[in-house]
Amino acid sequence: MAVTNSEIAAIFSRIGDLLEIQGENPFRVRAYRNAARMVRGLSRSLAEMVEQGEVLEALPTIGKDLAAKIREIVATGSLRKLTELETTVSPGLVDLLQVPGLGPKRLKILRDYLNIHDVGELEKAARQGLVHQLPGFGVKTEQNILRELSELQQRIRRYLWADVEEIAEQLLAYLRKQPGVKKVEMAGSYRRRRETVGDLDILVSAAKSAKVTDAFTAFEAVERVISKGHTRSTVVLRTGLQVDLRVVPQVSFGAAWHYFTGSKAHNIAVRVMGVQRGLKVNEYGIFDKQGKRIAGRTEKEIYAQMGLQWMEPELREKRGELEAAATGRLPKLIVAADLRGDLHCHTTRSDGQDSLEAMAKAARALGHDYLAITEHSQHLGIARGLDPDELLAHCDAIDELNDRLAGIRLLKGLEADILEDGSLDMPDHVLQRLDICLGAIHSAFGLSEKKQTERVIRAMDNPHFNILAHPTARLIGKRPACRLD
CATH class of the missing domain: 1.10.150.110 (DNA polymerase beta, N-terminal domain-like)
Structure with missing residues (x-):
């Protein structure tokens, strides 16, 4: 691969x-x-x-x-x-x-x-x-x-979800091509789209003659095989990521998929609901008091036995989703097709990777109605931030492009630095020219909760301030969130 x-x-x-x-x-x-x-x-x-x-x-x-x-x-x-x-x-x-x-x-x-x-x-x-x-x-x-x-x-020991997506999708595609394989799905925190994953869990349903574990351990990105069996194998990829493969019968696939997707707290709550109904719930299915399997082929069967709507994996964190599912009040997740535009983008004028026109055309191709160009401001030198004169010239360029490019509306914006005293690093007379202003913390991350909160509130008091960008200033796995009330 x-x-x-x-x-x-x-x-x-x-x-x-x-x-x-x-x-x-x-x-x-x-x-x-x-x-x-x-x-x-x-x-x-x-x-x-x-x-x-x-x-x-x-x-x-x-x-x-x-x-x-x-x-x-x-x-x-x-x-x-x-x-x-x-x-x-x-x-x-x-x-x-x-x-x-x-x-x-x-x-x-x-x-x-x-x-x-x-x-x-x-x-x-x-x-x-x-x-x-x-x-x-x-x-x-x-x-x-x-x-x-x-x-x-x-x-x-944890990886950003986005960093494992490509190899995860390659592995799924590879396994789905193997002879005798009927169904292959990802489970675990990857399926729930958590921000980080510790490993990957894959479920497979296949014919008895299929050599799916042989194919799995022979995957080109595998660096080391930890274990290999008929129903379970574990490998480590060259990135260091561990992947577990479980082969389950079709009659139990839905139950296993639900069980190995998690979260643990969600699964425990479902099992408790089963006990209250006189049922046993595990990765093999749902069983009545006589030990007869009454559900398990699909996840919908599992939830239906509990009187619940099927719910998106992203919701399964024991945060009220079970109560909502019982009364038909589950929220509808936002998907790409719902998006009408983007309010935080950089071009090559600061630290982006594409030109203003290329960004506009890409947004139009995505079906967006608008795109806000919010370059960095001067205080963030590492990102080649714009000074007042450069920002005004950039606004002129956006106006010119709007005049000649149909099908997309560009908004003039800025990602302004919130300085330690709560001021923005761009004069008000320049901010007045903008359609939108984002304020962001890029320094002094270690202030006390009181000082950090006062700093952000002072910035928000600026009449030109519209959006607090990446509000906690956290970098997942690298920098903790600022202390903010």
């Missing part, structure tokens, strides 16, 4: 981290980071582009050298450059990048001053009070490090 864009992006990100820890040229480091970001956001498969002989150098941020590296990854599943770099930097030191607040620059300081190379050494130094004495650190940083280290292992 093809190497995924997420795998390629992960390799480039890791190279960027390793180079920065080594104190390499910052332009070289940035090239790998920009490439990783571009690849991760690319809507097309790089493996397919390589297979079709397309010119990778035409992609943003991809030059001749990086294009050659992409082709090597697609052909071999790995990159010699990364292998070489990993021999020069302790793996434990790279793992410390998972600790919020510890970037490559700080890791280099920890290594150079305290000879720290892994989690254990860092925790020991922090408990001894050595870390806060280093340049660029402090007592609060040291305390934060100790707090984050206690949660590090749990974060390392």
Whole structure:
């Protein structure tokens, strides 16, 4: 199976981290980071582009050298450059990048001053009070490090849903093509579309003669087979992600799918409802007092026996969905077809990946009625934010494009930085020109709850402020949410 864009992006990100820890040229480091970001956001498969002989150098941020590296990854599943770099930097030191607040620059300081190379050494130094004495650190940083280290292992073992989607869909497609296979579905937190997943759970119904476990363990992305049996097998993919496969009879498929989808709290509540009706509910089906299976082929049968509507997997978190299903009040999930536009987009004018016109045409092709162009403001230098004059010129460009492009309405916007004192980093006379203004926290994440809340409220008091963008400033698995009331 093809190497995924997420795998390629992960390799480039890791190279960027390793180079920065080594104190390499910052332009070289940035090239790998920009490439990783571009690849991760690319809507097309790089493996397919390589297979079709397309010119990778035409992609943003991809030059001749990086294009050659992409082709090597697609052909071999790995990159010699990364292998070489990993021999020069302790793996434990790279793992410390998972600790919020510890970037490559700080890791280099920890290594150079305290000879720290892994989690254990860092925790020991922090408990001894050595870390806060280093340049660029402090007592609060040291305390934060100790707090984050206690949660590090749990974060390392989880993957962003979006990062596993491509390989998950490849695996499903691969298994569905195998002879004798009748039904293949994903379960677990992936099916419930949780923001992160710890592993993948796949259910298969197949003819007795099918060699589905052989095919599963032979999947090209499998790095290691942990176990292999007639009804259950477990493998680890080259990304480190564990995948469990269970083969179940068709008569029990719905019950097993419900059981292994979860959540645990939801399943327990359904089992309790079954007990109250004199029924036994498990992954094999629903059984009456005489032990006769009365449901289990489909999930709808399971819920119907409880007097419930079938419910979308995303709702199964024991947050009132069972009560709502019992009275026909389940909410309807928003799907892509419901969307009329997007109110938070960047172009290449700040840190986006496509031009203003390309973004407008893509939104129109999606059937959107409107698209707000909300570039970053000047305070966020790393994102090439716009100063007042640049923003006004950008507004002129949007007006000009609106005049000549039919079928889509562009809105003039800005993602303004909320400064620590609660002001926005753009003058009011410039904000007046906009259709929409987003305010966002991009700095001073560690303020107390009282100060952080006051900061945001002061920003909201600005009459030009419309939307609080990414309100908690959390980066899943990397940076905790700001403390806000």
